[in-house]
Amino acid sequence: MLYFEDLQPGQRFLSGAHTLSEAEIIAFARQFDPQPFHTDPEAAKQTFFQGLAASGWHTSSLSMRLVEQTELGQAANGLIGMQIDQMRWPQPTRPGDSLHVEVEVLDKRRSGSQPGFGVVKVKWTTRNQNGGIAMQLECAIWMQCRAQEPGAAV
Amino acid sequence: MLYFEDLQPGQRFLSGAHTLSEAEIIAFARQFDPQPFHTDPEAAKQTFFQGLAASGWHTSSLSMRLVEQTELGQAANGLIGMQIDQMRWPQPTRPGDSLHVEVEVLDKRRSGSQPGFGVVKVKWTTRNQNGGIAMQLECAIWMQCRAQEPGAAV
Numbered sequence A, B: 001m002l003y004f005e006d007l008q009p010g011q012r013f014l015s016g017a018h019t020l021s022e023a024e025i026i027a028f029a030r031q032f033d034p035q036p037f038h039t040d041p042e043a044a045k046q047t048f049f050q051g052l053a054a055s056g057w058h059t060s061s062l063s064m065r066l067v068e069q070t071e072l073g074q075a076a077n078g079l080i081g082m083q084i085d086q087m088r089w090p091q092p093t094r095p096g097d098s099l100h101v102e103v104e105v106l107d108k109r110r111s112g113s114q115p116g117f118g119v120v121k122v123k124w125t126t127r128n129q130n131g132g133i134a135m136q137l138e139c140a141i142w143m144q145c146r147a148q149e150p151g152a153a154v
Helices: A022-032 A056-068 B022-032 B056-068
Strands: A012-014 A080-088 A098-110 A117-127 A133-144 B012-014 B080-088 B098-110 B117-127 B133-144
Touching: A022 A056, A022 B056, A056 A098, A056 A117, A056 A133, A056 B022, A056 B056, A098 A133, B022 B056, B056 B098, B056 B117, B056 B133, B098 B133
Parallel strands: none
Antiparallel strands: A012 A098, A080 A133, A080 B080, A098 A117, A117 A133, B012 B098, B080 B133, B098 B117, B117 B133
């Protein structure tokens, strides 16, 4: 189990990799982002993406699963995102791309309103097999503390 | 077809609604966010969410599809998000919740580097059947112009 006290700025977590197939890209897009550049390899060639590309929401959702499989997924109260501060997709993700996520702890503070909890800011960088950045985000996660802060009001 | 010139700050688009079933919530979470509060109605009762709740990534991905079904989905070059500036989930989404999205155009500017394109800032507010906010984000989308700006360098 991982608690607020266990995380420190600068700490890093590295996920395993997942290779996205064309079929997975198309199945996700048909359900959530049915645009030709995500669902139709032929039609995609004439678009902005010049070929089939995964929906950004697919890349992000897959990144969530990969992060849960790191030690960070052992958070005592679960991995609960409060807010995403910035999310971007610098490079398209193509069929056959193998993605992994690097997580870095940026900052942390105890909650003022809820004793026993804290907010940890983390940065996720999802990279493909060539090191290219498929997705990057910064978010605040809600973490349970192992103990009350000494002298804290209860 | 919708072009950069067709969008103005203050303009609004309203999506249709989608009702999320318990089965859909669990199926998404098993694939992308397999934590007990998203996959197991019984175990979820003892967690932060006090009952089954949809993964935030599910709410966001579903919002994408709902927005594509509005007039904004008729963007000439497709609906291409460049960056999310802020995304949060103020209220959990429960089985049976019916979600729709309100989109508001915040701002727009022509691209300096790519003549013939522009960046439009929009805000999405995903509400449930009670008006509660399930998800809110601000993002920049990439839009094709109908015409070059008069006098613009080519």
